[in-house]
Amino acid sequence: MKHQWNQNLLHTFLCIWVVNYAYFQLCILLPLLISPTRSLDWDSDIITTQEEREKEENDALSKYFNATKRDVNHFPSWEKMKEIIGEFEDVAKEKLRNHDYNAMTAMLKETALTYPNITSLYSAGKSTEGRDLWVLIISDNPTTHEELEPEIKYVGNMHGNEVVGRETLLYLIDILCKNYGKNKWLTSLVDGTRMHIMPSMNPDGYERGFDGDRQGYTGRENVHGIDLNRNFPPKYPAHRERTSGLYPEAETLVVMAWLKSQPFVLSANLHGGSLVANYPYDDSESGADGIYTMSQDDKLFVEMAYRYARGHANMWKTGRRCGLSQNGDVFVNGITNGAGWYHLAGGMQDWQYRFTNSLEITVEMGCFKFPTNAMYPKLWDEHKFALLSFLALGMGGVRGIVREANGQPIGNATILINDGKPIFSTSTGEYWRILTPGQHTITVIADSYESESFTVDLALPESAEVKNVTLSSCSAPVDKQRNVYRRGRGMTRIAVIGYSPLATPALSRLLNETCAASTPTHLPAHLSLLIIPSYTSGLANTIHKFDPRAVIMVTSGAPSSVLFSPRDTHPPLFQKERLDTSLKKAIPSEGQCVNEASGTRLAQEVDTFSLHDAFSLAVSIGCEGEEDYGKRWAAVEGVVEMIGNLLSSDSVSEYSVLPSANPLDHFSPSEALLSTSASLSIFEDEQQCAHRVEHSRLRITAVGTGRPPFTLVAAIEKRTESLIYEYLTTLCNSTSVRHKELKRRGTILFLPEIPSTQQNCHDYGSIDPFRFLLQDVQSVIPALDNAIFVASGGLKIRYLDPSGNGVTKRMGEAYKKEQTLMATAEYDVCSSERNTIAGGRTMSGKETLGGMNWSEGGGVDALLVQLGCCYEERSSSGLFSENEKALTAALEARTRGFSVPKDAAMVRSKSAGQEWKERGGAVFVPLLNGEYQLEIVWKNGEKKEVTVKISDSFPLVEFHPSSSSHSLLLAALLATFIIGIGIFALRRLGYSLYRRPFSESTVGFERIPLYMSEDEDEDDVINIRAL
């Protein structure tokens, strides 16, 4: 099983049962009376509620196969399979029992000896303790790969104590062998495929397990305590768990090599602990659970999973099963997306999907992980037809051989399918692709060859078609008349179009470089290009059909770029300024020609492509008469590569079909409101806590005095948006002294959503792309000089301190001390950049607090806080509780210093030679702890020297001019936020300070209450809140 913690409430329900029985004396009514909460045992019926019935009509299976999901010709039931297969000799009763390593080995060897014509036993490699990972091949020609015969496989017992797969695979071997030549259906399966069966991937773990273990963990992992189904190289290394290990274990390495050694087409990985067929992906991008994370082959995987489930006696049923606790596991139609259930990193099926041609699902074979011998006859009976039905899928789909015109096979050709992952031809040019019934367009692409496309139309899952493909050498264009070419095999499609005669030679060179067999290809593997060296009207439809994610129009003019598409189609990390700078550097040009890119004709032409989501831009590469084609070509190639990288680095594939996966479900309806943009207008309109800052594009909300210091708090990731909304909500609603005081000390600008928000959870090597965001805010609030960017993808803080005043570092320290997860952490626990020092267990990694710089120097002081690993199993609501105090602490640290709220023109420090000018009506001087001699220069020209002492107890000193004289009057000494004390203590401290104003004073200062409360009259002091 994947991993599930259940509370065993069996006894509770037994009690209920007994009481009910005694009371009613009507045992026959009992199941009806208590069925909704009754405990289930390992082989009980699956119980469906009305709500689950309704879900059954809205799940992925219904979405894709509504018309055929109950058609037993499409998805054969247990009964249908029994009928199709007909009579066969089943496993002898005495064999239906547990087989330990020695018994399993003996059984496999005996089979190989008894059936030498159709079996071949080999060891894929050794386990950590030296046991063989046996694989038995069953096929009509077992020792060699036959041309176009699909290689398919089963893997059992990856978790050592999940043994139903191991046993049923041994029984499967038994019936396949002894019915060969006797039963027609079974014989055709053996003849038509080459089956590789690995009954145990974790024989060491098995030997530590014990029969009768229903839901335990003894023997699950390998002998190093590593969970092999977490040990494959993960898509998101930061999602690794404690049991994942840092490096692949012996068993994992053996299996990885084995998976690469054969062109496997189809596979299932058999686990136990629940009853469901689970399909990729297992890991979600954010690392959250319950997020349906579909692969490109989602429909096919749904078909594969339901194919298995439907062939099982019970798995396919919707409802609760494995009721070892009150809840058990509920599945709709007996299948689930892996991450839609819960996420895991480093699983075998995800790795296999990403790095091999094979498509694998993971089957939970039953509620009981390690059954006793007596349980096997029933288990085998339930599974046998599902195991066979699933294998038959391997014979379906399309297969063929890719060759050159002269008949030579083309290895490593890409077989692109319009609705699935690409696969690659073997060294003998062979390919296999399982497909769902229906029509599919397949394109075959190979380096140095022109691509070929064809369609196949398949009726049933087992329908097969052979399509051999001959590719011609790549100098020939896709569309000869109009000189349209296709290059590359990747999934990121970019159209590169020459729009001026000047562009043609550069694009021809690009064509040449990306094709010619004699020169190394310059095209990154993830790109697929449509190249039109010389654009003519009438190609709009060709470009539209190519469905590019970006269109680059190459034209003449001074080196620069023009963007056509709306900003939300731009790659989030795209920077026009940087592109223009590098174009100017790359292409020496006088620019003495019309810039066609900025003309309306080109923009209108791009419109005719009807590409609503594509990132469209024009790039000017100089003027006619400037002889530098080489540089122009290099520049075009550079632009293509840069945009290709930007597009592929931040693509989003996470989506949710399950209502419970919506993070807002974790809030009550009224709370949900407070974590979304709906809260903004409430506070602005009704409570007047927040003020909307006028800006053409950004939704900026200001809270506080309207005076400096100005601090921006921006969520730069989708995941952290609700944290900012919630924080804003809390700040406005809160009656806490600390929050009130914070609002009184300056202005906080909230930017909960940004136009180019990061959809993906990832670590940030640089925050340069957000520099423009800051500039955008500064365009309306020039006094803004500090920002906090809130993201995830790590558990750490980076401070950027271009002003050198040390404030951001102090903010970072304050943040860290009050962030519940970071407080004591030395290293970023999310970081994959950890190393084991040879022989030891010492880890090194990124510190939780460190510096960072804007790459081009200068810039605004900023803090980048990363609040959680991508894999963390919680909703965004957890972020708030962990970070609320920390964010407050950082904002408090930001306001440490000396403030003159009005009438001052500037404050200067003669000794440091620094001055701080009035901004937004006030002067704020950020200061670290210490004593400072400062001079206030009033607007009327008068000056006043003051001594300011900043400490942890008095972090902010405010200075107010008297209304009657220019001599200075008061200062506000502000709340003490001694680090480490709780909010309760803070509140008490706050009140005590308020009730007992300080009467002793240092020279020239009078201390006054620290904050204003709404319900108390403060007329004895200057109203420092007056704006």
Ligand SMILES: [Zn+2]
């Ligand atoms: Zn498992």
